[in-house]
Amino acid sequence: MSAAAVTPPIGAFTAGRRARRSLLRAKWPLLALALLLLITAAALFGPSVAPVDPNRQNLIARLQPPLAVDRRSHRVYWMGTDALGRDVSSRLLYGARISLAVGLVAVLVGGLLGTTLGMLAGYFGGTVDAGVSMVADVQLGFPFILLAIMFLLVLGPGVVNLILALGIGQWVTYARIARGQTVAQREKEYVEAARALGLGHGGILVSGILPNILAPLIVIASFNVASVILAEAALSFLGLGVPPTVPSWGGMLAESRDELLAGHWWLALFPGTAIMLTVLSFNILGDWLRDFLDPRLVAVT
């Protein structure tokens, strides 16, 4: 009889359902999500799908153009072979691992570091705040890529150092947002209540404030994965990425450099396109997440 029985209660529109609806209405984010799933699948199952071992050299079949057929095995090199006769399509499949793993883990490192420092700065204020702001200012005083180059030159290249260099380069963004948001939450009633109930600083920060400031951080993280993947590719291109035995998109581009003048375009075209599509997907997803989670955040990026 009553109106309440006809219209569903507001709580029925859970975040999950709202997200699904909004995703289905927008074409691009859905496409981006599908593409990312595909790339993740390549990263996870690449080894079992790849036509050949990405490191197997075949000097007879060097620099075969795309769609060339191997004379002995009659296998098709869909994306051609490189200067050592390695199959480009197999290397591309394996390369998804490095780009995704490095991108995600570096963002996780930077995000954790930045959120922690930012929340501490916002919550305690005073000296802690001043200290964190000062370090952030100093970090922003460096052109990021150059500092990363120096870091990797001193410590040597490798996956862990690469992730550290990229991750540490990102923390400031998270710290700034986490700080501002924490300051806004600090004086709210629920924090007061938690304090009155005898919850310690750690408890208030982690179980009280963090869930309330997570949305903008997630949005930033999505864009951030995109820019970290680009930075990883740039560092790999400069020869500071993962070792050459591990196929990576940036590394493939670095190797293509010597083949450019000979016009072996496929060596650069495919890995570059892979990077671009991955980064584009993360950017589109970030755009959608931003509109979905926090419409007020439009001006941040």
Next chain:
Amino acid sequence: MGLTGLLAKRLLRSVVVVVGVTIVTFATLHLGGDPTYLYVGEHASAEEIAATRVKLGFDQPLTTQYLRFAHGLAHGDLGDSLTFHEPALGVVLERFPATLELTLTALSLALAIGVPLGVFAALHRGRPLDGGIMLLALLGQSVPSFWLGIMLVLFVGLAWHWLPISGRVPLLDPLFAGDWRTAWTNLPQALPFLVMPSVTIAVFSLARTARLVRSSLLEVLSQDYVRTARAKGLSERRVIVHHALRNAWLPVLTMLGLEFGFLLSGVVVVETVFSWPGVGRLVFNAINHRDIPLVEAAVIVFSLLFVSVNLLVDLLYLRLDPRIRLA
């Protein structure tokens, strides 16, 4: 706080950042333990290593080392390049005009194209044109710049022979030497060389500028004073130009400083693609030869420039933002 107070605070922050930059650079050098090994060849004997350690002062306590480092820096001495065997700072500064030339050209391109695109998209909000521009902008922010450079070299340069794929005719070097006549006569030859590298570097910033200008303008357009201006019966053109854009460009100014630093970083990679004889390619070669002092000098020079540009932008901001100026 008055304007003088704000100024003093801002200047102090720059000083802190500069000191911080020197500390971080110094600390990075020592991250892997004894930095002596970065300065000697792989097959150096124990005596050689010990001699280098004493020569470079790495046997001293860290504080002494830092003070020596800071003292050297203040006197423009950052040690000798391991490959050039001359002062690293000099080597970097010598190639600096080439890099600055590329950065400034790219920045101008990004602004000259990005700002109108952003305004245009904002004025056509929600229509296909807006969607198209924003999608292109998103694409521009997703392309690895050096890969775009490679594609340009492959197609525009090698396949169609439209533009030279490498090399440079100096513009800024004669200008810095006070010889504007040479710079002027060099200009026609210099431009074709500048096109591809500067476009490559500019694309990302151009896309970001367009997006920022669009969102900044849209935000301003939703303000009360814009509605008031419209209600007064002002023409749309007048509302946009005199009321909206005047306020929308302040965030763009802040971005400009950051963008400059970002472009400087991008130069390192793109110069390598086009063999542009600037600091970027120098750093690339330094990476290959593990020439630490050279990279260190480049890091310091870029950082100092970056800090100064940001200071300048902030001072301009203080001067231009009426909310601060009139406070």
